Amino acid sequence: MTIAYDAEGGDERWQSVLRACHDPEPAIGQPVCGLWDIYGPIAACRHYPYVIAQLGQSLDGRIVTAPDQSPAISGPEGLRHLHRLRALVDAVIVGVGTVVADDPRLTVRLAQGPSPARIVIDPRFRLPERAKLLADDGVPVFVVQSCTGERARRVQPVVVPATADHAPGSIAPAAIIASLAQLGFRRILVEGGAHTVSAFLAAGMIDRLHVTVAPVIIGRGLTGCNLTPTNGQHGMIRPQTTIHRLGSDILFDCVFGDIR
Template identity: 45%
Template sequence: MAAKRISFQDAWQLLLTTRASTIPGSVTLPMADVPLLTTLSDGLWTLHAEPADPTTAELIDCFMPFCHPARPSVVFAQVGQSLDGRIATVTGASHYINGEAGLDHLHRLRAMADIVVVGAGTVHADNPRLTVRRVDGPHPDRAVIDPRRRIDPDQAVFDMSSAPTYRLVAGAPNSEHELQVAPDGTPITPGAIVDALRARGYRRIFIEGGSQTVSSFLHAGCLDRLHLIVAPMIIGSGIPALQLPEIDQLDLALRPETKAYTLGSDYLFDMCLRAP
C-alpha cells in the first residue's frame, strides 16, 4: 500500500505534536488513522508518510532535532544576515533583511522553544514581543538578559498576557519575574544562563539575539545548533552578524556539520555545533 502523503501544513502540525510529547513513540494527527511518525529512543525517527514536496521534507528534516522527545535539552540560535554578514545598518535599521519565508522560519523556531532569550540591547533597539504570530504554535516564555535592570518594564516583551517574561539579573531577585543567574557584581555568562533555565525545567532554549548575545553563546560552546539565514542583499557596512575573538590560523576556525535549505529568496545554513 502506498504511503500516505503529508502536506506542508500537516507536517508542521506533526512537528508541533511531536514537540508536545514527552517520551519516544508513535505520533499521529486527528485526520490520520495510522501513526505518521515514530520517534526512537536513540534520537532518530522514522517517517511513515511521504512528504508532498521537497519543501515539506526539508521542514521535517530541519525541525525534528528541536522537538524530538529523546533529546533532553537543545540550545539553539538564529541569525539573519546580508550576503556581506551584516544584521543591520550603522544606525540599527534591520526591518527586514530576510524575506517572508525567513520571518516565518523565525516564528517556527519560537514555536519550537520553551523559552526565548534576548539581550537587553535587542529589547531596547527593537521592542520585540517574541511571540508566535506568523505560524501556528505555542508562545514561548521569554527571558531578557538585563543584569542592571535597565530595560523599561513598559517594553512589549514584558506584556505577560501571552506568556511569562523573566529578567535575568545578577544579585538577588526583586520579584517573581526576576531570575538570579549570577552573584551581584558578577558578569552573567552563557553557561550560567543555560544552567539556570534548565534548572527551571526549560529543555528547548532559543537564543534569538542580538549579535553579541548569539556570539557569546557560540564562543562559550553553549549552542547545539545555529541557523544562519542569508538574504541576497549587500549592506556594505553596519553591525556584523557574529563577533568572535580574532584568530590567525584557519585551522582554528569553526567548521560545523552544515545543511543548506532554500527559504524563499533566502538561504538557510543549519549548523550542528554539538552532537545530540
C-alpha cells in the same frame, strides 16, 4: 547538500512537527518532507537542554539595517522560519540590547504554535518598563540578572551570579542555561543579538545554529558573530552544515554536536 524547501501545503506537516515535540518516539514514522528536514531534528531532540541560536543576516554578514533602510533583512519565508523556531522551543532568549533597539514581542504570529517563555539577559536593569515583551498575554517573562533588585511585577527574576573568569559583569552562558534547565526549559532559542549569540557560541553552549542569509547588501553595521580571539587567534569552527532554501533566503543549518 542543498534541499529545496516545500512551502506549499505545509500546515498539516507543520502540525506533525509540532506534535513530534511531545511524542514519546518522535523519530519513527515521520513523513519525509522539507519541513521535517529542517525542523525534525529540533522537534525529535531528547537531549535536554537543547540550545538553538539563530541569526538573520545579509550577504555581507550584517544583522541590523541602517536607519535609512527597510527594517527587515529576511524575506517572508525567512521571517516565518524564525516564528517556527519560536514555536518549537520552550523559551526564547534575547539580550537587553535587542529589546532596547527593537522592542520585539517575541511571540509566534507568522506560524502556528505556542509562544515560548521570554527570557531577557539584563544585568544592569536596562529593560524598559513599557517593553512590548512585557505584554500581559499569559506567557511567562524571566529576566536573567546577576544581583537582586526591583523588577516590574510581570517579570520573574532569575539571579545568576557573574563569574570572575569572564568580562566584568558578564554572566556565564553555561550558568544561564543551567538555571533555565532547572526551571524546566528543555529547548531554548537564543534569538539575538550579536553580543548574546556570540557569547553563547564562544562558550560552546550552542547545539545548533540557524543562519539565514537574505540576498541584500547592507554595507555597514553590526555583524552577527564576533568572537574574541583566544591566545592571539580563534580557531575556525566548521560545523556540520545542511543548506535549505527558504523562499528568497538561504538557511545554513549548523550542528555543533561534537564541539559542546
